Amino acid sequence: MLGFVPSHEGFERALQRPSWCTFHVEPAGGAGESYGAAMSVTHEVTNQAPPLAGHDPIAGDxxxxxxxxxxxxxxxxxxxxxxxxxxxxxxxxxxxxxxxxxxxxxxxxxxxxxxxxxxxxxxxxxxxxxxxxxxxxxxxxxxxxxxxxxxxxxxxxxxxxxxxxxxxxxxxxxxxxxxxxxxxxxxxxxxxxxxxxxxxxxxxxxxxxxxxxxxxxxxxxxxxxxxxxxxxxxxxxxxxxxxxxxxxxxxxxxxxxxxxxxxxxxxxxxxxxxxxxxxxxxxxxxxxxxxxxxxxxxxxxxxxxxxxxxxxxxxxxxxxRGVPTIIEMVNMTRLDCVLGSAATVRAALTQAIHHTRHRRAFGALLADQPLMQNVLADLAVESEAATALAIRLAAAVDAGEQDFLRLAGAAAKFWVCKRTPTVVAEALEVLGGNGYVEESGLPRLYRQAPLNSVWEGSGNVIALDVLRALGRSSASLAAVRAELDLAGGADPRFDAAVNRLTTELADPEALPLRARRIAGLLALCLQGSLLLRFAPPTVADAFCATRLGGDGGAVLGTLPAGTAVTGIVERSSVSAA
Incomplete structure (x- = not known):
């Protein structure tokens, strides 16, 4: 039977090194050895990211x-x-x-x-x-x-x-x-x-x-x-x-x-x-x-x-007329669904970048390994597209652009909220087992990720609402088309996507069956228009190559060869407050 007797000298050392506490291990009736000395070797913490704090998620983004x-x-x-x-x-x-x-x-x-x-x-x-x-x-x-x-x-x-x-x-x-x-x-x-x-x-x-x-x-x-x-x-x-x-x-x-x-x-x-x-x-x-x-x-x-x-x-x-009345409220909650999902994506991305800049594997920092850079850059592109569209919707509220907001808000709510669980899951995987543990904060983000896609109308409800906005008000479609036209000619992949959208809308047969496809494509075209006009060319190019061409970004971390992944990740690294 072992008796654990605290050593006075060990307590003093423990006060100086709070990460472990020294105990004198003494078998019953015999001399012992320093248990803490052995534990200090096996419990030395290395190759772990420090706590993420002191950054500014507003001005630093x-x-x-x-x-x-x-x-x-x-x-x-x-x-x-x-x-x-x-x-x-x-x-x-x-x-x-x-x-x-x-x-x-x-x-x-x-x-x-x-x-x-x-x-x-x-x-x-x-x-x-x-x-x-x-x-x-x-x-x-x-x-x-x-x-x-x-x-x-x-x-x-x-x-x-x-x-x-x-x-x-x-x-x-x-x-x-x-x-x-x-x-x-x-x-x-x-x-x-x-x-x-x-x-x-x-x-x-x-x-x-x-x-x-x-x-x-x-x-x-x-x-x-x-x-x-x-x-x-x-x-x-x-x-x-x-x-x-x-x-x-x-x-x-x-x-x-x-x-x-x-x-x-x-x-x-x-x-x-x-x-x-x-x-x-x-x-x-x-x-x-x-x-x-x-x-x-x-x-x-x-x-x-x-x-x-x-x-x-x-x-x-x-x-x-209760439904039209409360829709006034729902339209504003819809804006916050997009904002909240963009925030969840951004929080997960920040954690992923921070982890990879401090974690080493196979002889190098994760952040310096090409495939990880591809994943991080793809997450960053998704985050920037969501952020750009969310703030554009808020600007429409300030400007009183109700026709634009009616259609763009519904499409954005469908797409940005629908993408969030996929993005957060990928960010969690960047941390590996560390990301699956509650203390990392990623499980909380992952559980939160589907919420906004369910709140005030799940994906099908919102996609069908996109069709209602298209059918009831040509002014809404005209306002969105005007936004897309601002980026016309900037990238052939964007122009092709807008043409696909036009073709989809020109075929009224079985529109409800294709409602998700239309809502998603509409949101992607809006994001593409914003990134082509305002984001760095590297970000816009990566977005157009994957979301408007290629596989549509279904699997993250598949940016094509030649993408400036390092620069994209660096842009998405938050700075201190």
Whole structure:
């Protein structure tokens, strides 16, 4: 039997070398040897990447910084300096880790048996939320006097959410609710000041008394999913002008929010309602949280099932026109789906490059080995294309380009979100077994990667929406074609892809069957147009060679011989804050 007796001399050495602790190993009844001396040799850490911290994912990302200056100006980029420094800090990374390892908890009742329906969060969740709101990433752009407010917000959102993506859901909901709520001017006048504030105040209280408000959304019901016209929740008009809602919501985003847009049936059809958690007189509205969803990813954020029982709400928009009304909100969440996916891709790429610049294999750094350079460069091309398109969509919001946004936003949502799991999986593989371990952060990114492709409409729903945008408004197609024409003649592979798109659209037979093909090609042509005009020629050439020609980039790391892979990877290396 062995007895482990601490050595005083060993303790002193351990204090000087905290990576291991010396123990005196002494068999019962006999002299021992220094266990720590042996362990110090076998546990010496070599050939491992140091922690990634101290970089700036906003100004330090060339593609993102250039897009910000291109669609806004240098002053806009400079205004995000503090946020960028925090986003790449060890502190923000720790917030992200703790928020996901300590997911929210539902409290349905208090100790006395009263129904409370509250969600409790780890304290760092509130740090993440407070940072996002105070830096204007929620509803602030809608009342900002700055001409590039939506671009600024998009750039900040793409950089900041690389630290933690789950809290981005309520940030997005708060941003997206404002244009929809404006269909009810009286309600907008009452609640918009709180929704556009740069203050975060957690807790259930009368909305008028809070410095800042958070919004959520409840569309989906268990019998309908994306088919919201099958919703069974009913609304009954009341004498005071409000409505009493009764029904069940299968997915309600961010249930701890102050306000929600929800859909319910009137005699005229599906209608949209504003439902507060706390009524104007300070009493609790009936908003019964049945359970929190146990999700694949997005674990720091709460998603719930909610029961309405004569719950008070106010009509937003016209009776029976709930879907067009809430689409105002969905269009803005769609933008953030693209931004969030671009952020996830960028975060995975940053981890992959960092790892390969410190890890050696077969006698050389991974970053110096040709095949690894090909993989990293291909990941970088994907990231730059996603970033360029995402910020272009935000610029369309600033410019009021609704026709462009209607079609381009749907196509981008389909393609960028659909590509994200593939890209993150490849980045995880760059780290090998290290990437499969939770501490690396890549498993969290991998679980998060499919979310935006499911949120507010899966791939099929969005692809079919692309067809609706094409069919209902020739102005949308004309606006997108004008964007593509700006790069006409710049590269024959791009011109050929645009011609293929034209051919696809000219053949109306079995369009739904080809909806994914059309949506993907449309997004690729938009990305190609942007890269050909604004990215370095090496990046644009690699994109055109693989995404518009070749195998379409289906397998990453297959850039053709002659591609300037070293330069592409160097461009995508983030710099310090």
């Amino acid at each position: 060339a593609a993102l910084a250039e897009a910000c200056v291109r669609h806004a100006d240098a002053a806009t980029l400079d205004s995000l300096k503090a946020l960028g420094a925090l986003a790449g800090s060890e502190q923000a990374q720790e917030w992200g880790r703790l928020a996901n390892e300590n997911p929210p908890r539902l409290r349905t009742h208090d100790r006395y048996g009263h129904r409370v329906d509250e969600v409790e969060f780890h304290p760092v969740w509130h740090d993440l939320m407070r940072t996002a709101f105070e830096h204007g990433l929620a509803g602030a752009p809608w009342t900002s006097p700055e001409p590039h407010a939506h671009v600024r917000r998009a750039v900040g959102y793409l950089g900041w959410t690389q630290a933690e993506m789950g809290h981005a859901c309520p940030v997005t909901m708060t941003y997206a609710v404002v244009p929809a709520l404006r269909r009810a001017p009286e309600l907008a006048a009452r609640y918009e000041p709180g929704l556009t504030a740069t203050a975060y105040e957690f807790g259930l209280a009368a909305p008028a008394g809070k410095r800042g408000l958070v919004a959520g959304m409840g569309m989906t019901e268990k019998q309908g999913g994306s088919d919201v016209r099958a919703n069974a929740s009913r609304a009954v008009p009341q004498a005071d002008g409000s409505y009493a809602l009764t029904g069940h919501k299968w997915f309600t985003s961010a249930p701890m929010s102050d306000l929600f847009l929800v859909l319910a049936q009137l005699d005229e059809g599906v209608s949209c309602f504003l439902v507060p958690r706390v009524l104007p007189d300070g009493t609790r509205n009936v908003f019964r949280l049945q359970r929190l969803k146990d999700k694949l990813g997005d674990r720091s954020n709460a998603s719930s099932e909610v029961e309405f029982d004569r719950t008070t709400g106010w009509l937003v928009g016209e009776p029976g």
